[in-house]
Amino acid sequence: xxxxxxxxxxxxxxxxxxxxxxxxxxxxxxxxxxxxxxxxxxxxxxxxxxxxxxxxxxxxxxxxxxxxxxxxxxxxxxxxxxxxxxxxxxxxxxxxxxxxxxxxxxxxxxxxxxxxxxxxxxxxxxxxxxxxxxxxxxxxxxxxxxxxxxxxxxxxxxxxxxxxxxxxxxxxxxxxxxxxxxxxxxxxxxxxx
Amino acid sequence: xxxxxxxxxxxxxxxxxxxxxxxxxxxxxxxxxxxxxxxxxxxxxxxxxxxxxxxxxxxxxxxxxxxxxxxxxxxxxxxxxxxxxxxxxxxxxxxxxxxxxxxxxxxxxxxxxxxxxxxxxxxxxxxxxxxxxxxxxxxxxxxxxxxxxxxxxxxxxxxxxxxxxxxxxxxxxxxxxxxxxxxxxxxxxxxxx
Numbered sequence: 001x002x003x004x005x006x007x008x009x010x011x012x013x014x015x016x017x018x019x020x021x022x023x024x025x026x027x028x029x030x031x032x033x034x035x036x037x038x039x040x041x042x043x044x045x046x047x048x049x050x051x052x053x054x055x056x057x058x059x060x061x062x063x064x065x066x067x068x069x070x071x072x073x074x075x076x077x078x079x080x081x082x083x084x085x086x087x088x089x090x091x092x093x094x095x096x097x098x099x100x101x102x103x104x105x106x107x108x109x110x111x112x113x114x115x116x117x118x119x120x121x122x123x124x125x126x127x128x129x130x131x132x133x134x135x136x137x138x139x140x141x142x143x144x145x146x147x148x149x150x151x152x153x154x155x156x157x158x159x160x161x162x163x164x165x166x167x168x169x170x171x172x173x174x175x176x177x178x179x180x181x182x183x184x185x186x187x188x189x190x191x192x193x
Numbered sequence: 194x195x196x197x198x199x200x201x202x203x204x205x206x207x208x209x210x211x212x213x214x215x216x217x218x219x220x221x222x223x224x225x226x227x228x229x230x231x232x233x234x235x236x237x238x239x240x241x242x243x244x245x246x247x248x249x250x251x252x253x254x255x256x257x258x259x260x261x262x263x264x265x266x267x268x269x270x271x272x273x274x275x276x277x278x279x280x281x282x283x284x285x286x287x288x289x290x291x292x293x294x295x296x297x298x299x300x301x302x303x304x305x306x307x308x309x310x311x312x313x314x315x316x317x318x319x320x321x322x323x324x325x326x327x328x329x330x331x332x333x334x335x336x337x338x339x340x341x342x343x344x345x346x347x348x349x350x351x352x353x354x355x356x357x358x359x360x361x362x363x364x365x366x367x368x369x370x371x372x373x374x375x376x377x378x379x380x381x382x383x384x385x386x
Contacts, residue, residue, distance in 0.1 A: 130323025145265035
């Protein structure tokens with residue numbers, strides 16, 4: 001509130017009556033932003049590691065030795081690619097968000113770009129979670145109408161890994177929604193009333 | 194730019210030097226918003242109608258008369274529910290967006306709420322598209338590793354309807370991304386430079 005007394009940079013002139021966001025608010029907002037992005041990275045990494053380590057080999061009575069791998073289903077491959085992209089994206093944007101804490105001048109521009117990209121990554125992660133979840137559900141319950149047998153009764157470790165990975169990926173989607181909300185709310189807070 | 198000479202309403206005081214958005218810009222932004230929401234409604238309705246009318250009965254040689262229905266798969270039921278919610282949401286928000294064109298005072302508040310809710314609906318539609326797409330892909334290609342046979346060679350009408358519905362739902366996701374972008378961009382445009 002008391003930051004109107006030093007209009008150092010004419011490009012970011014803060015001498016106008018409507019209060020610009022105080023620097024502490026910017027830092028707080030981006031500190032929360034960084035926290036969420038670190039959580040997103042952790043979630044994406046966990047989801048990828050858990051599904052990649054899900055392969056299971058088992059001897060079953062009518063079929064002999066059979067192996068299930070996540071690579072056998074394009075849905076799970078798409079899931080791994082999407083979550084890897086989200087993980088990589090979270091690293092880049094965590095660094096960008098940290099840079100704003102050190103240089104708050106550019107915060108409005110960064111909020112705009114973050115909101116734009118976060119929405120795209122949300123679409124990617126949500127659709128990947130849906131894709132893998134849909135196929136995993138068929139594996140869990142089967143579909144007697146079209147003769148698809150469930151496989152989770154035989155391959156428990158595989159399905160447990162899938163379930164864990166899907167739960168973490170759902171959490172990543174929630175984090176992405178929160179990230180977009182945070183950017184939008186911060187942008188809204190900068191508009192003079 | 195020249196609207197500083199009539200501070201009529203103290204609640205929405207525009208007497209400050211940073212330029213408030215000109216009314217024409219607000220109307221243009223919300224006109225585009227309404228267009229996108231009408232498109233979203235059309236897409237959601239089309240996707241639901243196309244998948245609901247996909248049921249197919251067919252006589253096949255080894256199995257006799259068999260019927261495939263979208264209701265047999267929880268993934269497609271979820272898809273129908275999600276797209277119906279999106280369609281209903283698009284009606285409500287189209288009316289809300291129209292109300293802003295007539296009463297631009299509340300535009301900033303509406304932009305904030307639109308962005309918040311659009312993100313949630315995007316997550317819903319994207320995940321539903323993924324879920325239905327994942328299961329539809331198994332129907333198209335099968336999965337020989339776990340013994341799931343493809344069904345699209347027998348049930349062509351069913352699969353054509355699925356493909357059409359999924360394409361339209363993907364379009365709805367893109368419209369939702371554009372809607373969030375529009376809200377974010379409009380909010381950003383109201384921040385004094």
